Amino acid sequence: MNIFRLVYAPFGKRLGIKDTRPRKAPNNPKLEAAYRASPKLKQPCGLAKQLDMTERQVERWWRLRRSQDKPSTLVKFCENVWKFTFHTGNFLFGLFILWDKEWLWNIDHCYIGYPHQGVTDDVWWYYMVSAAFYWSLTISQFWDVRRKDFWQMFVHHIATVSLISFSWVCNLHRIGTLVLLLHDCGDVFVEAVKASKYANYQRTCDALFLCLIVVWIGTRIFIFPYYILWSTTIRAPMLLPMFAAYYFFNALLCLLLCLHVVWTFLILQIAYNTIQAGMMEGDIRSSSEISDSPENSNHSTSNCVNNKKNT
Known part of the structure; x- marks a missing residue:
């Protein structure tokens, strides 16, 4: 590029x-x-x-x-800064267009009047840009250097693309915009931590990592299940009759939650290692390449970069 x-x-x-x-x-x-x-x-x-x-x-x-x-450190830094730029811009754009939308402040409006809910131009653009980005990640993953968390990220991208496409076709775009906004918020810090680590700005990396833990757990472990999933599984049936496709939509949301739990465990593992070592020595959601060397073959779980391992 x-x-x-x-x-x-x-x-x-x-x-x-x-x-x-x-x-x-x-x-x-x-x-x-x-x-x-x-x-x-x-x-x-x-x-x-x-x-x-x-x-x-x-x-x-x-x-x-x-x-x-294997890509050089500079190439990996550029990739993370690009993703950081996208997620920051997309999050701010989503926040800007949803600020005056009633369903941002009262999630019941995601279902009131369904399915006769119009789509404004700004929501259309928000959806199309997000869909294009995740489609590009899904496809380019097969040409990029193969990471240790290849299949976890592939499942995540497929689930995300399916949710975006399915919610758009079924006119569930209101709840879809809330899910997109929530995910972009956490991904901003994921990419910022990686980029600062590659640049050897250790103090900045540690500070951003602390922010990541707070934002990630707050959005992915609390707001997502207790606000979004509660709304789609408990509140929605009270406001409109359920249909078969809606259960598939909820199943995809539950799949995302499972991935969130796995990644949260790995992030907390890194946090524990950080406290022990006195600095952030790992990476988020393993971006490391698969290696045949003995010193790398004994390292880590499927998507966690353990100590002293390159992203």
């Missing part, structure tokens, strides 16, 4: 982030073909015999080749 090269990359360099490139693996067409067939080194002994190399030479080539596919 041009914005990465023209804006975010120079900004990252001014903060002292170096665009270091790993040493390239020697040209070896047969090893390259084996790597493209499966990035995980499964049978180094067999490859070594086929290519008349030692097993150690094959493993060294494989490590170098894997490191070529």
Whole structure:
């Protein structure tokens, strides 16, 4: 993206982030073909015999080749700053357009008059921009470096896209806008913590991480289930007759809540490690790449970056 090269990359360099490139693996067409067939080194002994190399030479080539596919710290910083920019802008835009909407202040208005609820231009744009962003994350995930939390994030993106699409088709856009607003609020701090960590602004990172814990738990663990889910599961049936599609909509919301609980546990794990170490040594919702090296293979749960591990 041009914005990465023209804006975010120079900004990252001014903060002292170096665009270091790993040493390239020697040209070896047969090893390259084996790597493209499966990035995980499964049978180094067999490859070594086929290519008349030692097993150690094959493993060294494989490590170098894997490191070529990993983005540099500057690239990861740019990615997080871009997401931070989007979530901040989208949250402020959502807050601006919903400020005068009655359902922001009284959630019962999400159902009163349903399904004859018109869509204003600002809500239309809010929905389309959010849908485009999450569709892009879902698709680009298959081309980006594979992360350890690939499937968790894939399920999250699919659930989010399904909720956006389903709520739009079923004219449940009012409750949908509240869910979008709530999620953008927490994601602002997720990306800010990552970016400050890459820039080595440790004190800023620690302060933002504390804010993240407060905002994340407040929005994802309290407001989302006790306000949004309570409204869709308990209050809504009191105000309008239920239909089959509505239960599917609620099931997707419950799936999001399950992911929130898992990620909250992992964030609190990092917080505990932070207290023990005296600084934030982990990352949020694991952005780390999968590695075959022994020192990385013993680390962490599926989507938590443990101590001393790169994002």
